[in-house]
Amino acid sequence: MTLTLSFWNWLLALSPVLVVLILMLGFHSGGGRAGGMGWLAAVLFSILFFGAGFELLAVAQIKAILLSLDVFYIIWMALLLFHIADEAGAIRMIGRALLGLTEDRVMQSLLIGWLMVTFIQGTGGFGVPVAVCAPMLVAVGFSPIQAVAMASLGDTWAVTFGSLGTSFQTLIAVTGLPASELAPYSALLLGIASFPSGLLVAVIGNGWKSLKRAIPPVLLLSVVMGSVQYLLATNGLWTLGTTGAGLAGLVVGFLLLRLPAYTQAGTGRNHTKPLSELPLTGDHQDDGKSLWLALISYVLLVLLAFGVNLIKPVSAFLGQVRFTLDFPEVATRYGWITAGGPGRVINIFGHPGAILLYTCVISLIIYKAAGYLQPGAMKRIFTKVTRSGVNSSLGILAMVGLASIMLHSGMTFLLAEGLSVSISRDFYPLVAPFIGALGAFITGSNTNSNVLFGALQQNSAQLLNLAPALILAAQTAGGSAGSVLAPAKVIVGCSTVGLAGEEGIVMRKIIGYGMIPIATIALAAWIIHLIG
Amino acid sequence: MPGTDLIPPKKRTVSLKARAVLLLLQVTLPLVLFLTLKWDNPLPATLVAAVFVLSMLYLVWLG
Numbered sequence: 398m399t400l401t402l403s404f405w406n407w408l409l410a411l412s413p414v415l416v417v418l419i420l421m422l423g424f425h426s427g428g429g430r431a432g433g434m435g436w437l438a439a440v441l442f443s444i445l446f447f448g449a450g451f452e453l454l455a456v457a458q459i460k461a462i463l464l465s466l467d468v469f470y471i472i473w474m475a476l477l478l479f480h481i482a483d484e485a486g487a488i489r490m491i492g493r494a495l496l497g498l499t500e501d502r503v504m505q506s507l508l509i510g511w512l513m514v515t516f517i518q519g520t521g522g523f524g525v526p527v528a529v530c531a532p533m534l535v536a537v538g539f540s541p542i543q544a545v546a547m548a549s550l551g552d553t554w555a556v557t558f559g560s561l562g563t564s565f566q567t568l569i570a571v572t573g574l575p576a577s578e579l580a581p582y583s584a585l586l587l588g589i590a591s592f593p594s595g596l597l598v599a600v601i602g603n604g605w606k607s608l609k610r611a612i613p614p615v616l617l618l619s620v621v622m623g624s625v626q627y628l629l630a631t632n633g634l635w636t637l638g639t640t641g642a643g644l645a646g647l648v649v650g651f652l653l654l655r656l657p658a659y660t661q662a663g664t665g666r667n668h669t670k671p672l673s674e675l676p677l678t679g680d681h682q683d684d685g686k687s688l689w690l691a692l693i694s695y696v697l698l699v700l701l702a703f704g705v706n707l708i709k710p711v712s713a714f715l716g717q718v719r720f721t722l723d724f725p726e727v728a729t730r731y732g733w734i735t736a737g738g739p740g741r742v743i744n745i746f747g748h749p750g751a752i753l754l755y756t757c758v759i760s761l762i763i764y765k766a767a768g769y770l771q772p773g774a775m776k777r778i779f780t781k782v783t784r785s786g787v788n789s790s791l792g793i794l795a796m797v798g799l800a801s802i803m804l805h806s807g808m809t810f811l812l813a814e815g816l817s818v819s820i821s822r823d824f825y826p827l828v829a830p831f832i833g834a835l836g837a838f839i840t841g842s843n844t845n846s847n848v849l850f851g852a853l854q855q856n857s858a859q860l861l862n863l864a865p866a867l868i869l870a871a872q873t874a875g876g877s878a879g880s881v882l883a884p885a886k887v888i889v890g891c892s893t894v895g896l897a898g899e900e901g902i903v904m905r906k907i908i909g910y911g912m913i914p915i916a917t918i919a920l921a922a923w924i925i926h927l928i929g
Numbered sequence: 930m931p932g933t934d935l936i937p938p939k940k941r942t943v944s945l946k947a948r949a950v951l952l953l954l955q956v957t958l959p960l961v962l963f964l965t966l967k968w969d970n971p972l973p974a975t976l977v978a979a980v981f982v983l984s985m986l987y988l989v990w991l992g
Contacts (some may be wrong), residue, residue, distance in 0.1 A: 426992065429948075433989035440982070455962055455978060462959040545959045722963055791988060794955055 400447060400731055401511025406907050409446050410808035413439035413799055413850065421841075428841055437797045443806035444524060448730030453805055456727045456735075461801035463741040464570050465794045469845060470743070470750030471563045472793075473786045477757050478694060480778045484537060484767040485760075486527055488517075491803040494688055498651070498899040503611050504659050507618070511595045512548035512650050515622065516643030518552055518559035520698060520753075526552050526559075527890035541894035546907045549881045549890060550597040553914045556843040556877035557583060558626060558638025561749045564843035565635050566821040568668050568873050570741055571800070571851040574866065576635055581880035582870030582925070584630040584638065586830075587608050587647035589921045590874060590914045591642075591867070595619055614653055622646040636749045637702050638720055642697070682771075691727035694760035701752050724893025733807030793845060800848040813856030822861045826926040829854055829871035830918040835880025841883035860900055862867040863926065871922040875915055882911040948991065954984050 400406045416438040420431035443449035482488060491513065499505060509530050517526040527548040556563045565583065569576055595618060600609035622642040630638045653659050683691075705711055714891055719742050726737035745751065746888035775890050792822045820828055830852065836846030850872055858868035880886065896903065958981045965974040 429988050430992040433985050436985055450976070451975075452966070453958075455966055455974065458981070459959045462956060466956070486988075574933045732987070783949065784945055787945060787952050790952050791948060791955070794952070795985065795988060 400807070401699030402811060402814050402818070406446075407811060409442055409763065410803070410811040410815075411740060412442055413803060413808070415596055417796075417799070428845070429788070429795060431798060432792050432845075436795045436802070438803040439444070439799045439806075439808070440635055443729075443802055443808065446719070447733075447806040447808055448483065448807040449802070450730070451728075452725075453727040453729060453735075454685075455629060456724050457615075457801040457805035458798055459846060460724065460740045460805075461798040463743070464567070464801070464848075465790075465797045466568055466779045467570060467741050467743050467748075468563055468797075469790055469792060471561050471566065471753065472789060472929075473782065474750045474757065475560050475563075475781045476525075476785050477778070478698065478753050478760070479517075479525055480765065480781045481757055481760055482694045483780055484771070484774045485691050485764040487694065490683055490686065490688050494901075498654050499660050501659050502597050502603050503607050504614065504650075504654065505537055506539075506599050507532075507611070507614060507645075508650055509537070509604065510544075510598040511551035512618070512643060512646040514548050514551040515555045515559075515639060516647055518555040519637070519640030519643050520559075520561060520695065524886050524890070526555075527886065530747075531894045534602075534840075535894050541896050542903055542906060543601055543890075544894055545603050545887065545890040545903050547598045547911070549887065549903075549907055550910055551594060551743055553878040553911065554587050554594045554598075554830075555639045555643070556880050557670040557873045558635055558642075558703065559640075561640075561753060562636040562638060564847055564873060564876065565630075565638075565789060566749065567844045568847040568851050568869060569803075571848055572855045572865070572869060574869065576633065577631075578866045578875075579869055580630040580635050581627070582864075583873055584623075584627040584635075584866045585925075586870050586874040586918050586921055587877060588619070588627055589621060590878060590918050591619040591915050592616065592622050593914045595915060601906075601910065614659065615863075618649055621649045631643045634703065634706055636706075636752070637699065640685045640695070640699065640874050647901050651691050671730065686769060690763070691769065693763055694756060694865065697759055697808030698753065699755040701756055702749070702851070705752055712747060715751070717746050718745045720745060725918075727805065729806055731807070733810070757883055789842075793842070793848075796842075796845040799847050800852070804852050809853045810856050813853045814851070814860060818861040819883050822863060823926075824923075825857065825863060826860055826871060826922040827869045827919045829857075830875030830915055830922060831877070832874035833875030833877075834915045836883075837876040837879035838883050840878060841886055843873065843876040846879065847873055867922060867925060871918060874918045874922075878911065878918060882907055951984060951988060955981070955988075958984065972985070 413435045417435040419435055420426040440454060498508070514526040514530050515772070517529055527893055530548040531544040534547055539547065567577060573894065592615060595615035596608065596611055599607050599615065622645055625645040626642040627637045629635065629641045705715060709893045721739045721742040723739050724737055726734060727732045732898065790829055833846050836850045837843050851869065854868050854872040855865050858865040887907070891903055958977055962977045962981070963975060965977055968974070
């Protein structure tokens with residue numbers, strides 16, 4: 398039992414989310430401030446209107462910390478790996494290699510704004526793909542606004558299984574459903590979304606006239622990347638879903654460049670600068686380095702992740718040390734009960750974060766031995782990781798706390814109940830991706846959207862007798878597409894191409910285009926539901 | 930390379946150290962709370978919870 402469903406009670410349950418929404422959209426607050434205010438609102442309203450007591454709030458917050466630690470493990474290690482590779486010159490060298498391969502504007506757009514973005518999202522995430530690829534696009538002659546828009550929209554489909562699957566891991570954690578149930582629909586919907594994502598990159602970079610030229614390579618590449626992601630995700634390797642898809646996309650993209658049709662200049666409307674004039678090629682700090690050795694960290698990551706996940710004795714050995722806490726049953730004054738039992742279990746040495754840590758250590762040793770790290774590299778890596786990690790972690794912690802309190806006090810259930818009675822069963826799959834996108838747009842994170850709305854969507858699906866796995870897949874796929882449209886991420890992208898303070902122009906450009914992948918996901922989820 | 934500098938210049942003015950300490954506090958306090966909840970005396974748990982709420986207010990102030 399919880400409070401009786403009425404419009405005012407429903408509005409009260411929604412209030413903490415509204416606080417976050419108003420602060421972020423109306424007052425342009427960051428995730429930390431908005432999340433903190435939302436958390437305070439959740440505490441206050443849960444006590445005043447939903448009958449939460451001290452013990453319930455304490456249990457909810459401690460569980461939230463366990464969940465946050467699980468996510469932080471990946472976030473911090475992913476950031477560490479990215480900055481180690483960046484210091485070794487891997488990111489610059491990949492960019493240079495891509496630029497020298499083709500004069501075709503459509504293929505340049507796709508290689509950097511879609512395939513490269515996808516690959517970096519695989520391990521980098523948190524705004525890193527746009528921040529890295531937007532300057533590369535500017536370097537080959539696209540305008541800064543085009544560059545941020547292309548890199549952002551190229552990322553729409555790749556977020557859920559990116560960053561070593563942080564968002565997907567969170568969805569598993571908050572819903573309690575196994576990866577084997579969630580992965581097939583999630584990978585399918587995201588794979589479908591990759592097609593409009595690639596087309597939008599080509600269109601923004603080269604105009605609608607380039608659409609015809611872009612369709613064949615985009616279709617081929619989206620089928621390849623979508624299939625690889627599906628196979629990885631449904632075979633227990635969801636942590637490598639986006640990395641594998643990005644790698645496969647790059648390999649097939651390079652093979653396409655062997656065809657004369659995609660090597661020479663196409664019909665793009667931008668002037669192509671000579672390679673010698675590009676900023677990336679004017680940089681000589683990576684002269685004499687081997688591209689393959691620079692890429693060793695990503696090769697190691699793939700090998701270790703595959704090894705740990707596929708070799709059972711290794712997986713069993715590393716899975717021996719686990720951390721969790723045992724919680725008592727708690728209830729609100731209105732009788733909303735949360736069962737007792739262990740919280741989130743963290744597998745210390747077999748966790749995706751641990752795999753990243755092993756990769757970081759081995760990569761560091763190799764790069765040091767090869768002389769790829771300049772003096773002061775360790776300090777720079779530490780500073781960059783801390784700066785990005787602390788800021789994102791504070792926001793996530795507040796949002797996770799907010800979501801956990803709402804869940805334990807019955808607010809999330811009331812919201813779900815309200816949605817399920819106001820939206821008919823047959824149309825809910827059409828709405829679910831937009832709820833996910835809204836959460837990600839508000840919080841700037843697919844992960845946070847899954848934390849905020851994962852349980853809500855699950856409850857709605859159960860109340861409407863819909864397949865929870867499909868609705869949750871629609872939630873996270875919508876969250877993936879919505880997260881790249883978030884003001885927080887657009888600000889990061891703009892800051893790297895000299896557009897600081899002009900984010901509004903970019904936002905106006907990408908919001909409309911960004912609705913296309915979300916609508917595609919909604920339509921696909923609806924059709925799957927109708928087919929049954 | 931400019932592409933790897935992820936934090937907009939305006940936000941650098943906020944102390945990273947203060948944020949790092951705050952994060953550490955917000956992670957450890959609930960774990961301490963878990964221990965104090967098992968004690969008969971409710972005062973330590975109340976104090977820890979109060980400090981956590983203050984830390985959240987500080988986060989709101991920091992932005």
